[in-house]
Amino acid sequence: xxxxxxxxxxxxxxxxxxxxxxxxxxxxxxxxxxxxxxxxxxxxxxxxxxxxxxxxxxxxxxxxxxxxxxxxxxxxxxxxxxxxxxxxxxxxxxxxxxxxxxxxxxxxxxxxxxxxxxxxxxxxxxxxxxxxxxxxxxxxxxxxxxxxxxxxxxxxxxxxxxxxxxxxxxxxxxxxxxxxxxxxxxxxxxxxxxxxxxxxxxxxxxxxxxxxxxxxxxxxxxxxxxxxxxxxxxxxxxxxxxxxxxxxxxxxxxxxxxxxxxxxxxxxxxxxxxxxxxxxxxxxxxxxxxxxxxxxxxxxxxxxxxxxxxxxxx
Amino acid sequence: xxxxxxxxxxxxxxxxxxxxxxxxxxxxxxxxxxxxxxxxxxxxxxxxxxxxxxxxxxxxxxxxxxxxxxxxxxxxxxxxxxxxxxxxxxxxxxxxxxxxxxxxxxxxxxxxxxxxxxxxxxxxxxxxx
Numbered sequence: 001x002x003x004x005x006x007x008x009x010x011x012x013x014x015x016x017x018x019x020x021x022x023x024x025x026x027x028x029x030x031x032x033x034x035x036x037x038x039x040x041x042x043x044x045x046x047x048x049x050x051x052x053x054x055x056x057x058x059x060x061x062x063x064x065x066x067x068x069x070x071x072x073x074x075x076x077x078x079x080x081x082x083x084x085x086x087x088x089x090x091x092x093x094x095x096x097x098x099x100x101x102x103x104x105x106x107x108x109x110x111x112x113x114x115x116x117x118x119x120x121x122x123x124x125x126x127x128x129x130x131x132x133x134x135x136x137x138x139x140x141x142x143x144x145x146x147x148x149x150x151x152x153x154x155x156x157x158x159x160x161x162x163x164x165x166x167x168x169x170x171x172x173x174x175x176x177x178x179x180x181x182x183x184x185x186x187x188x189x190x191x192x193x194x195x196x197x198x199x200x201x202x203x204x205x206x207x208x209x210x211x212x213x214x215x216x217x218x219x220x221x222x223x224x225x226x227x228x229x230x231x232x233x234x235x236x237x238x239x240x241x242x243x244x245x246x247x248x249x250x251x252x253x254x255x256x257x258x259x260x261x262x263x264x265x266x267x268x269x270x271x272x273x274x275x276x277x278x279x280x281x282x283x284x285x286x287x288x289x290x291x292x293x294x295x296x297x298x299x300x301x302x303x304x305x306x307x308x309x310x311x312x313x314x
Numbered sequence: 315x316x317x318x319x320x321x322x323x324x325x326x327x328x329x330x331x332x333x334x335x336x337x338x339x340x341x342x343x344x345x346x347x348x349x350x351x352x353x354x355x356x357x358x359x360x361x362x363x364x365x366x367x368x369x370x371x372x373x374x375x376x377x378x379x380x381x382x383x384x385x386x387x388x389x390x391x392x393x394x395x396x397x398x399x400x401x402x403x404x405x406x407x408x409x410x411x412x413x414x415x416x417x418x419x420x421x422x423x424x425x426x427x428x429x430x431x432x433x434x435x436x437x438x439x440x441x442x443x
Contacts (some may be wrong), residue, residue, distance in 0.1 A: 032364050166362055174360035177365035195363045
């Protein structure tokens with residue numbers, strides 16, 4: 001089976017602003033992919049490129065084995081729900097379905113109808129009069145009834161209350177189970193994604209910081225707490241992602257394929273939220289990673305020197 | 315039919331939570347031989363989790379010889395773990411009691427015992443994987 005999305009050195013520049021840089025990804029099929037990152041990280045840019053609404057400045061991308069929006073056939077295979085799940089305020093629920101049927105060759109009218117009934121939406125109601133949760137469900141219904149192989153959703157639950165959020169994700173997961181659809185959805189909150197995603201991409205400051213199957217990522221990452229030491233004092237098979245030191249304690253976030261060997265430290269798995277936040281912190285402040293003791297010692301040495309100089313002056 | 319729930323703060327992998335809930339339901343007699351488990355679609359429409367998680371849990375149950383999939387029909391329980399099986403583990407329970415007495419004698423309080431148990435439990439489950 002072809003990859004959901006394959007990107008090589010993908011980049012997008014708006015004037016002088018680099019919105020996406022050096023983005024290389026290969027997402028295997030059959031996944032629900034979570035794209036996480038702070039606001040302004042480039043999530044929307046990546047998703048818009050993936051569905052063909054934006055043309056990249058550099059690099060290459062294939063979605064389901066074809067260039068995005070290369071042909072009407074490719075467009076029919078990808079469904080896209082833009083940020084805040086937009087609908088047409090002056091059109092009724094039924095109009096939305098009619099619209100969908102006219103514009104999409106693979107439209108599944110039965111599925112759309114069943115879903116509207118299940119959601120208890122009045123077909124005559126104008127979309128502008130629906131609640132936020134209902135509007136999001138309507139947008140999802142239209143996208144799902146198009147019968148895409150890949151559904152791309154940009155921050156679909158960001159503006160919903162917790163109950164509507166849960167309802168939306170249920171509906172989405174049901175569609176995935178029913179139609180074997182692959183999904184890419186973005187969010188700035190990990191908690192929205194951890195139940196539903198089995199593949200994770202962390203995007204910070206226009207760069208991909210981390211990508212992989214959620215289960216593997218969770219198995220590979222540990223938090224190590226020990227007496228203060230340099231990261232070079234840890235076994236070489238541990239890749240230090242982030243380090244924090246107090247005057248006597250060191251905390252390392254490490255990645256290792258083979259697990260953490262026993263030693264004079266305590267090691268525990270990270271949960272998804274800690275994992276993502278660590279990579280976000282690192283991505284937002286690349287100059288600080290990992291803060292080695294050597295750097296600190298230099299600072300301290302300089303401080304001592306400065307103190308000495310003052311002493312001499314006296 | 316039983317329903318599943320998910321605790322995202324427990325640190326236990328979601329698919330293992332489902333496996334655990336089926337085992338528990340078997341032990342409690344909520345499920346027995348011949349009962350049908352909810353379909354993947356039914357579970358995800360209720361719990362809002364990834365369908366692969368449910369499939370993986372069901373495969374694990376099949377692997378453990380507790381359930382079997384009938385293609386196109388669903389997944390069924392093929393073995394009962396009624397009250398009898400808890401009684402069968404009497405000697406194990408005795409040992410656990412003895413261990414608990416030792417832990418208290420060593421000065422461990424209840425939260426301490428719980429923390430020690432769940433940590434050891436998790437570590438040993440991971441080693442066995």
